[in-house]
């Protein structure tokens with residue numbers, strides 16, 4: 001089966017639409033051999049590109065997204081209209097710039113923004129996969145991206161860049177396809193999920209599965225998804241993306257103003273009295289508008305299974321021995337989801353393997369989500385690292 005692409009082909013001059021990212025969807029024949037033992041075929045991938053691949057194919061940068069991210073890294077989300085999620089780093093005049101780089105960002109398999117996942121159609125039944133979709137790993141996501149790069153004619157990457165789960169993909173890229181990656185940037189991330197990381201995800205998964213509307217994952221036809229469970233999952237997870245100091249500064253113990261009572265009066269009930277409660281409810285509710293509950297189960301599972309050392313005989317340094325890839329590792333001092341100690345472990349392994357590595361811990365009040373927010377130091381570090389290539 002030949003690959004089919006739903007929009008125009010590559011290699012054309014940068015037009016207005018491309019400056020803002022060109023959304024594409026490709027169906028690759030596969031099969032993709034999965035770590036869990038199965039085969040995925042075909043492999044659907046939703047992706048965006050910005051800029052043009054240069055004549056010697058040396059300017060391609062792959063950007064990998066986080067758990068609930070998508071391919072719309074620097075262009076407005078087609079449904080919500082919100083700006084791309086990394087416009088601080090990616091765009092004209094930014095460290096990753098379509099005027100200089102050919103930028104690719106693809107939705108991971110398992111997700112729900114155009115790539116194969118539980119909500120897409122299983123060709124053998126002509127119905128959504130739902131929970132019959134195979135369990136996938138971070139390395140499976142990376143292998144699917146490698147198939148996409150083959151399809152796009154991109155042999156070697158100037159760099160692979162990602163934050164959070166995107167950082168896990170980036171480092172997995174460098175370990176799985178070292179010859180295809182000249183530089184790797186891992187931000188606010190880790191080489192393995194800790195017991196605490198797994199524990200938080202299990203709370204979220206159980207919230208979804210405990211929602212009667214989940215129906216063992218077979219809710220697509222009902223048009224009535226397990227929104228309450230997914231919202232609670234997001235609320236619990238969102239707390240881990242923030243810092244204690246950031247929450248205190250933003251909300252403290254302040255009460256939520258409401259039309260039916262003067263500011264400052266407690267309800268002595270279970271309404272969202274505190275601003276922080278109201279905020280979390282808003283985060284939970286707005287999330288269910290843009291994300292699929294089954295995808296949340298599959299991607300959190302992929303994160304929990306992630307242990308790069310385990311993929312390389314139990315020793316993290318083995319993942320990088322003999323590599324020519326340069327690494328840039330960035331952590332944030334208030335990130336308690338993937339704390340600096342996790343980044344240091346990666347740097348130690350890179351040093352033990354003799355790999356070229358730079359590491360910086362940045363100061364930010366924003367916790368884990370600092371990588372998505374105003375972080376001029378992060379931009380300077382990544383810009384310097386990407387320009388330093390000899």
Ligand SMILES: CC(=O)SCCNC(=O)CCNC(=O)[C@H](O)C(C)(C)COP(=O)(O)OP(=O)(O)OC[C@H]1O[C@@H](n2cnc3c(N)ncnc32)[C@H](O)[C@@H]1OP(=O)(O)O
Nearest residue numbers: 065066067068069070085275276278279282286369372373
């Ligand atoms: C690679 C990726 O990760 S892509 C996915 C990233 N994006 C997301 O995850 C979306 C969810 N949001 C987040 O993760 C984070 O909020 C960030 C990092 C993206 C944005 O952070 P900030 O700019 O600081 O926004 P903040 O966290 O304050 O949230 C603002 C929202 O909360 C709402 N809000 C703020 N205070 C309150 C309150 N007291 N009650 C109710 N809602 C409130 C705002 O109205 C705003 O709503 P909107 O987003 O619908 O416009």
Ligand SMILES: N[C@@H](CCO)C(=O)O
Nearest residue numbers: 066067068069164165
């Ligand atoms: N806020 C980001 C961080 C998770 O790592 C997301 O939802 O994907």
